[in-house]
Amino acid sequence: MELKINDVKAFWNENPLCASGINEELGTKEYFLKYNNLRESNESVSFSYSLHEYPSFKNKKVLDIGCGNGYILSQYAKEGAEVYGIDITETAVELSNKRFDIFRIPFNGGKIQVGNAESLPFDDNTFDCVCSMGVLHHTPDTQQAINEAYRVLKPGGRMIMMFYAKDSLLNKWNFSILKYIHPKYIGMSRQELVNSVDGLKNPKGDIYNYGEMAEMMKKFKHIHMFKGLIQKWMMWPIGYILPQGLLNLFEKKLGWFLYVKGWK
Numbered sequence: 001m002e003l004k005i006n007d008v009k010a011f012w013n014e015n016p017l018c019a020s021g022i023n024e025e026l027g028t029k030e031y032f033l034k035y036n037n038l039r040e041s042n043e044s045v046s047f048s049y050s051l052h053e054y055p056s057f058k059n060k061k062v063l064d065i066g067c068g069n070g071y072i073l074s075q076y077a078k079e080g081a082e083v084y085g086i087d088i089t090e091t092a093v094e095l096s097n098k099r100f101d102i103f104r105i106p107f108n109g110g111k112i113q114v115g116n117a118e119s120l121p122f123d124d125n126t127f128d129c130v131c132s133m134g135v136l137h138h139t140p141d142t143q144q145a146i147n148e149a150y151r152v153l154k155p156g157g158r159m160i161m162m163f164y165a166k167d168s169l170l171n172k173w174n175f176s177i178l179k180y181i182h183p184k185y186i187g188m189s190r191q192e193l194v195n196s197v198d199g200l201k202n203p204k205g206d207i208y209n210y211g212e213m214a215e216m217m218k219k220f221k222h223i224h225m226f227k228g229l230i231q232k233w234m235m236w237p238i239g240y241i242l243p244q245g246l247l248n249l250f251e252k253k254l255g256w257f258l259y260v261k262g263w264k
């Protein structure tokens with residue numbers, strides 16, 4: 001059955017990012033502080049700065065597609081960017097606005113609104129930077145969403161995205177053996193296993209290798225890709241007895257996050 005955007009919307013409205021893992025009321029200061037800690041244990045602040053280069057977008061226009069609870073967008077805003085966010089769910093837009101309000105972060109002229117990555121409510125050539133972290137593999141037509149991001153980017157502007165990697169330890173190890181031995185996953189298809197990373201009822205997740213992603217990004221003048229993140233559960237059960245430092249040595253080759261930058 002063809003996946004509809006409303007199925008995606010319904011899932012994320014019910015399951016805002018990491019909400020079930022944070023034991024605080026959604027949208028409170030305590031919730032955001034715990035979320036930040038959780039996020040920064042996966043992607044350190046220094047890594048995030050080197051990835052996004054926030055200060056270089058001071059006084060520039062930045063769009064975050066699928067802004068979730070506003071974590072990334074708020075980093076651009078704190079460094080002086082004019083920030084715009086869209087998300088398919090009202091819940092995410094409300095959460096992001098609360099984050100900006102509670103921590104008194106300025107939009108610098110921008111705003112956050114409900115919108116669909118596949119038909120962005122912006123003119124061509126509007127933004128200096130478009131980012132979308134962990135979002136576009138969840139939308140029904142990922143290629144259309146990449147094309148839209150390209151359209152609203154100014155010539156010379158930079159796109160930054162995060163997808164999931166096919167050539168990853170999680171896919172090659174867990175998803176190849178888990179369905180035979182892990183009690184929670186027995187009998188699940190590869191697609192269901194990938195979807196389950198964001199919750200068992202997540203209607204869509206996708207994995208890509210470098211070649212597939214380069215094909216999807218072929219309109220861009222120049223692209224750069226690399227991988228990151230191996231957590232212990234991704235090499236179940238052996239990962240639990242290995243030091244994290246050892247797993248980190250393999251993240252550039254076998255990490256689950258596929259980071260993609262493109263210049264228009």
Ligand SMILES: C[S@@+](CC[C@H](N)C(=O)[O-])C[C@H]1O[C@@H](n2cnc3c(N)ncnc32)[C@H](O)[C@@H]1O
Pocket residue numbers: 005008012013017065066067068069070071072086087088089092115116117118132133134135138139140198
């Ligand atoms: C895994 S979360 C990532 C949130 C955020 N980018 C971050 O890095 O924290 C995925 C987000 O994408 C949003 N989303 C999914 N499909 C979308 C679409 N077609 N258009 C806009 N937002 C979408 C969801 O509502 C959810 O907030």
